Amino acid sequence: MSNFYGKVVDLASDGRLRHRDGIAAFTITEVAATLTVATLDMIIGSTDTTSTTMEWAMTELLRHPNKLQRVVEELDAIIGDQTSVEESHLPRLLYLEAVVKETFRIHPPAPLLFPHMSSETTIVAGYTIPKNSNIFFNVRAIQRNAEFWEDPLRFEPERFLKDTEKRNYTGNSFHFFPFGSGRRICVGIPLAEKIMMQILATLLHCFKWELPNGRIPNVKEKLQLVLSKAEPLVVVPVARLSNLMQYK
Ligand code: HEM
Helix, strand or coil, X not given: CCHHHHHHHHHHHCCCCEEECCEEECCHHHHHXXXXXXXXXXXXXXXXXXXXXXXXXXXXXXXXXXXHHHHXXXXXXXXXXXXXXXXXXXXXXXXXXXXXXXXXXXXXXXXXXXXXXXXXXXXXXXEEECCCCEECCCHHHHHCCCCCCCCCCCCCHHHHCCCCCCCCCCCCCCCXXXXXXXXXXXXXXXXXXXXXXXXXXXXXXXXXXXXXXXXXXXXXXXXXXXXXXXXXXXXXXXXXXXXXXXXX
């Protein structure tokens, strides 16, 4: 993934990045080719990951009505029913943020991150990893490991309300890193975070979500490009705001 960023890093690190008047220089062909790849990276990296996580978050909330109720109460307290969700509301939606993080913990869209390669032979926990090995980090297994997480399969957003400094997306905690870590960490984190919060807040603020025949959605997974739901979530939206102008 992301040959553009890789190319810049590689050229810079082995001194091949040309400079003109002190500014890094590329030919027009390099710019066109790398921008195409970078744009594809952005589209592939951003669409399925966010839409899948949205579906998982809704699934978990519908399976846990008391958590859903807490989100709705927070939205009502902070936004009310006379206005729509604005970007300025998002930093105050702390419980919703915890819901998003807990969703990323249990259902990381990229369960093995993206493949990495060892640049030299190294020993980790007594195992020798030869140079040029393909390495996959099983972040899904780590984030469900009972050694690091109490009752790891339970959907419990409250765990992210404590210790918020450590439990963030920076990749500095090796118990929670759905966006990867280090120099190839996802470049879209701020955007992904905002999209998730804005869309989920809007969906849950504007509508009450009902399950056809009251059927509780299951959590069966299917590994495609991302780790998605095996069966799509089917829900029925019902308007819940008294101010109908909000739906125009
Ligand atoms: C739910 C949302 C997202 C998740 C879970 C996610 C996850 C990831 C992961 C796991 C990586 C690889 C990190 C590694 O191997 O260490 C990555 C890389 C990347 N992501 Fe995302 N991503 C998301 C959204 C986005 C968005 C919104 C964009 C762009 C607008 C984006 C663009 C990229 C790019 C360009 C890379 C490659 C960075 C590099 O190789 O240097 N992603 N992402």
